[in-house]
Amino acid sequence: MSATLHPDRESATLLARIVPLRGTSARRASLMVERSLMVYRRGWVIIVSGFFEPLFYLLSIGVGIGALVGSVTVDGTVLEYTAFVAPALLASSAMNGAVYDSTFNIFFKLKYAKTYDAILSTPMSPGDVAAGEICWALLRGLIYSTAFLVVMLALGLVGSPWAVLVLPAAVLIGFGFAAVGVAATTYMRGWQDFEFVQLIVLPMFLFATTFYPLSTYPSALQAVVVCTPLYHAVELIRDLTTGLVDGTLTIHVAYLAVMGLIGLRVAAGRLEKLLLT
Amino acid sequence: MSTAESGRQLSVPLASVEAVATDSADPPLVHARGLTKRFGEFTAVDGIDVDVARGEAFGFLGPNGAGKSSTMRMIGCVSPPTEGTLRILGRDPRTEGPAIRARLGVVPQQDTLDTELSVRENLLIYGRYFGMSRAAVRDKTDELLEFVQLSDRAKDKVEPLSGGMKRRLTIARSLINDPEMLLLDEPTTGLDPQARHSLWDRLFRLKQRGVTLVLTTHYMDEAEQLCDRLVVMDKGRFAAEGSPRELIATYSTREVLELRFGADADNKVYADKLEGLVDRIEVLPDRLLLYTDDGDGSAAAVYDRGLRPVSTLVRRSTLEDVFLRLTGRTLVD
Amino acid sequence: MAQAPAVVQPRKVPSAWSRTCASLGFWAFQYRRTWRGTVVSSILTPVLFLAAMGIGLGTLVDEGGRLGDEYLLFLAPGLLAATAMQTATFESMYPVMGAIKWVRTYHAMLATPLGVGNILGGHLLWVAFRVTTTAAIYLVVIALFGAAPSLLALLALPAATLCGMAFAAPIFAFAAGYDSPAGFAALERFVIVPMFLFSGTFFPVSQLPEALQWVAYATPLWHGVDLCRGLVQGTQELADALMHVGYLSLWVGGGVVAANYFFRRRLEATG
Ligand SMILES: Nc1ncnc2c1ncn2[C@@H]1O[C@H](COP(=O)(O)OP(=O)(O)OP(=O)(O)O)[C@@H](O)[C@H]1O
Numbered sequence: 001m002s003a004t005l006h007p008d009r010e011s012a013t014l015l016a017r018i019v020p021l022r023g024t025s026a027r028r029a030s031l032m033v034e035r036s037l038m039v040y041r042r043g044w045v046i047i048v049s050g051f052f053e054p055l056f057y058l059l060s061i062g063v064g065i066g067a068l069v070g071s072v073t074v075d076g077t078v079l080e081y082t083a084f085v086a087p088a089l090l091a092s093s094a095m096n097g098a099v100y101d102s103t104f105n106i107f108f109k110l111k112y113a114k115t116y117d118a119i120l121s122t123p124m125s126p127g128d129v130a131a132g133e134i135c136w137a138l139l140r141g142l143i144y145s146t147a148f149l150v151v152m153l154a155l156g157l158v159g160s161p162w163a164v165l166v167l168p169a170a171v172l173i174g175f176g177f178a179a180v181g182v183a184a185t186t187y188m189r190g191w192q193d194f195e196f197v198q199l200i201v202l203p204m205f206l207f208a209t210t211f212y213p214l215s216t217y218p219s220a221l222q223a224v225v226v227c228t229p230l231y232h233a234v235e236l237i238r239d240l241t242t243g244l245v246d247g248t249l250t251i252h253v254a255y256l257a258v259m260g261l262i263g264l265r266v267a268a269g270r271l272e273k274l275l276l277t
Numbered sequence: 278m279s280t281a282e283s284g285r286q287l288s289v290p291l292a293s294v295e296a297v298a299t300d301s302a303d304p305p306l307v308h309a310r311g312l313t314k315r316f317g318e319f320t321a322v323d324g325i326d327v328d329v330a331r332g333e334a335f336g337f338l339g340p341n342g343a344g345k346s347s348t349m350r351m352i353g354c355v356s357p358p359t360e361g362t363l364r365i366l367g368r369d370p371r372t373e374g375p376a377i378r379a380r381l382g383v384v385p386q387q388d389t390l391d392t393e394l395s396v397r398e399n400l401l402i403y404g405r406y407f408g409m410s411r412a413a414v415r416d417k418t419d420e421l422l423e424f425v426q427l428s429d430r431a432k433d434k435v436e437p438l439s440g441g442m443k444r445r446l447t448i449a450r451s452l453i454n455d456p457e458m459l460l461l462d463e464p465t466t467g468l469d470p471q472a473r474h475s476l477w478d479r480l481f482r483l484k485q486r487g488v489t490l491v492l493t494t495h496y497m498d499e500a501e502q503l504c505d506r507l508v509v510m511d512k513g514r515f516a517a518e519g520s521p522r523e524l525i526a527t528y529s530t531r532e533v534l535e536l537r538f539g540a541d542a543d544n545k546v547y548a549d550k551l552e553g554l555v556d557r558i559e560v561l562p563d564r565l566l567l568y569t570d571d572g573d574g575s576a577a578a579v580y581d582r583g584l585r586p587v588s589t590l591v592r593r594s595t596l597e598d599v600f601l602r603l604t605g606r607t608l609v610d
Numbered sequence: 611m612a613q614a615p616a617v618v619q620p621r622k623v624p625s626a627w628s629r630t631c632a633s634l635g636f637w638a639f640q641y642r643r644t645w646r647g648t649v650v651s652s653i654l655t656p657v658l659f660l661a662a663m664g665i666g667l668g669t670l671v672d673e674g675g676r677l678g679d680e681y682l683l684f685l686a687p688g689l690l691a692a693t694a695m696q697t698a699t700f701e702s703m704y705p706v707m708g709a710i711k712w713v714r715t716y717h718a719m720l721a722t723p724l725g726v727g728n729i730l731g732g733h734l735l736w737v738a739f740r741v742t743t744t745a746a747i748y749l750v751v752i753a754l755f756g757a758a759p760s761l762l763a764l765l766a767l768p769a770a771t772l773c774g775m776a777f778a779a780p781i782f783a784f785a786a787g788y789d790s791p792a793g794f795a796a797l798e799r800f801v802i803v804p805m806f807l808f809s810g811t812f813f814p815v816s817q818l819p820e821a822l823q824w825v826a827y828a829t830p831l832w833h834g835v836d837l838c839r840g841l842v843q844g845t846q847e848l849a850d851a852l853m854h855v856g857y858l859s860l861w862v863g864g865g866v867v868a869a870n871y872f873f874r875r876r877l878e879a880t881g
């Protein structure tokens with residue numbers, strides 16, 4: 001069933017055209033963002049402070065490990081170690097933010113606060129709720145990514161005009177992980193299941209070429225690393241900030257987009273099942 | 278009885294506003310045939326047929342677990358029916374849920390307030406979900422906060438409000454979009470008498486304006502006051518259907534005579550002695566209920582038979598008598 | 611009610627020690643429900659970190675040749691101390707605030723012969739137990755990675771526990787004194803994470819700008835890291851060790867005094 005069947009004849013989002021989500025409208029989804037803005041008007045300090053964590057990591061690597069390592073060679077190009085790690089930190093913090101927003105926060109609202117039960121007795125549909133919550137996660141992530149990119153520029157860690165595409169790329173990364181995060185959350189039974197989230201996110205953070213190039217791994221491991229979504233996220237941002245752009249960029253983009261669309265589809269369907277019983 | 282008290286507020290019984298319903302040539306706002314809801318193997322609603330006309334006040338009565346809330350959730354388009362036909366406002370909930378819900382107001386049995394927001398913000402954002410403009414929502418919010426007497430708590434978080442205050446906020450929330458049909462699942466549970474009467478008053482006025490009311494309640498006086506027509510549900514089916522007066526006429530008598538013979542009297546023995554005096558006698562542990570059209574006459578007849586009850590009370594028959602007759606006195610679950 | 615046990619007791623009340631053990635027992639009992647998950651992450655976390663940073667990143671650092679040590683040997687004991695800090699922090703924030711505010715476990719305990727001192731002591735002992743077991747697993751993993759060349763490494767276990775408690779005790783005080791969980795987010799972001807990143811775990815503090823070096827030396831984590839590193843590598847000088855132990859003990863002692871103060875204020879005043 002497609003969104004255009006909707007009697008209100010509201011404009012379906014582009015997303016809704018690609019992934020047929022029943023009765024999703026951009027205007028209604030944006031109301032979820034409006035709600036979040038209301039909630040965080042009082043809690044903006046929490047949002048602002050979220051920026052410092054990746055910044056501390058960047059500084060620590062700059063003065064510490066960067067000084068120990070010196071430089072790394074990627075595809076024959078020699079890079080400052082900090083310039084190598086910084087884009088990876090940006091990508092991982094986009095992932096972390098999206099995962100956190102779409103798992104802990106959504107689980108709380110779904111299971112404990114019953115926030116969505118009330119919302120669904122209005123014209124809002126499960127698709128609106130899923131899309132709106134993901135949008136909010138993306139907006140929040142966009143603020144962090146922008147701030148981080150500014151710091152990278154200030155520290156001279158951006159080496160290419162391609163970097164103008166970093167922000168849309170970071171949004172794409174957020175979308176991929178947030179959508180999968182919401183979908184996964186709908187399967188969670190209790191807080192103990194969040195242990196699994198940690199068990200997936202931490203190894204990805206450590207191994208997805210965040211701290212050293214793919215060539216450092218034995219080839220069997222390389223094949224595994226290449227399959228992880230964070231690898232594509234890291235490589236995408238790194239290609240853009242270093243200017244080492246080639247055809248693989250499209251693979252990274254496609255991987256993340258497909259992951260997000262599948263996640264969104266599953267999330268909307270599962271939310272409908274869970275909430276409209 | 279509290280019916281007498283409420284009569285003060287609602288001088289016209291709602292039932293007399295029935296004319297509104299019959300005038301309109303609209304399709305019924307709720308139209309269900311063979312409506313069924315199953316949760317796994319369990320059948321919560323078992324093939325019911327209902328029609329609710331515009332402007333009507335329709336009530337669901339029934340013991341806990343009868344399937345009232347399950348039915349209300351289907352009518353509110355948040356729970357897809359397992360089987361049967363359902364049309365709400367003439368539309369199909371399966372495909373036009375958002376468009377239907379836009380015209381409904383819902384008070385769910387459990388408050389589902391947004392605990393991350395303040396009292397006022399709860400109403401503001403809820404109005405926005407209906408696509409109202411910010412200015413329109415603001416005006417409506419102030420008016421509704423005034424109505425449920427929460428204006429002075431507007432800035433507070435929802436969590437620390439008392440149970441009755443939360444209920445009032447939920448009721449205010451359901452009115453934000455000026456709904457054509459209000460679905461109220463036990464709206465007054467937890468309210469103090471003042472709040473209850475002020476809500477009844479408000480509902481009465483909404484009904485006069487043509488708003489259709491569908492409600493469930495465990496308060497028989499409420500059902501009698503508010504409903505033009507009601508059904509008594511039991512185990513997912515309708516046990517009886519009609520106006521409060523019809524139901525009382527069919528399933529009870531005009532009056533009830535309550536007799537007490539003291540704490541250790543054997544009521545069964547007294548019941549045998551009163552055999553044939555009235556239509557029906559019910560033996561309770563502490564008293565006898567005699568269903569009769571003339572309470573005082575029957576009381577005199579009791580004395581004539583030489584019985585001397587410790588106390589006698591003649592009262593009007595109520596829906597409660599109908600309810601208990603239809604669904605039994607023992608706790609169902 | 612919560613008097614020191616020295617007060618003459620007309621009736622037989624359980625001894626102070628057994629009352630503290632009762633409080634400890636409560637937390638152990640609670641743990642039965644969640645221990646599986648924590649064991650899995652206690653094993654996986656060190657394996658992942660040592661593999662990714664110690665070996666993977668270590669390859670790059672060792673190629674750079676700017677650090678005297680082999681990076682894995684340098685990093686592993688640092689992570690041991692940092693993990694003790696993180697475990698202690700985690701076990702001391704929400705559980706303590708919850709026991710005061712939400713679940714009100716402490717209040718339930720106060721209705722028994724347990725006093726505030728027993729409650730605090732028992733809970734701190736429980737955190738010490740959690741820190742010690744987590745650190746022990748970490749130490750085993752370090753040994754399996756071949757990064758514990760000296761037998762002195764065994765002493766790194768109590769050192770890690772001491773380091774953890776230098777965080778647990780002050781955080782107990784913080785959790786009892788500060789009434790909102792928003793403080794925890796700030797504590798994590800502005801105290802714990804920066805310490806983790808800058809207190810000598812990942813690189814020598816000497817690489818920091820001069821002024822920041824002194825800040826790093828003042829943190830309990832640096833003392834924990836330096837102590838653990840010396841012991842695991844077998845190069846620890848006695849005088850330095852005593853200095854580290856003394857400094858960390860000061861944090862533990864100060865933390866206990868402060869926690870005792872805030873616990874009494876919260877539990878006895880507001881009942
Ligand atoms: N989501 C659900 N999953 C499984 N069973 C359900 C669900 N919702 C309701 N039920 C069952 O359906 C039956 C009817 O429930 P319902 O809430 O409709 O009763 P009710 O008439 O509203 O009762 P009450 O007066 O207690 O509110 C009950 O036995 C209930 O356990």
Ligand SMILES: [Mg+2]
Nearest residue numbers: 345346347386
């Ligand atoms: Mg119900």
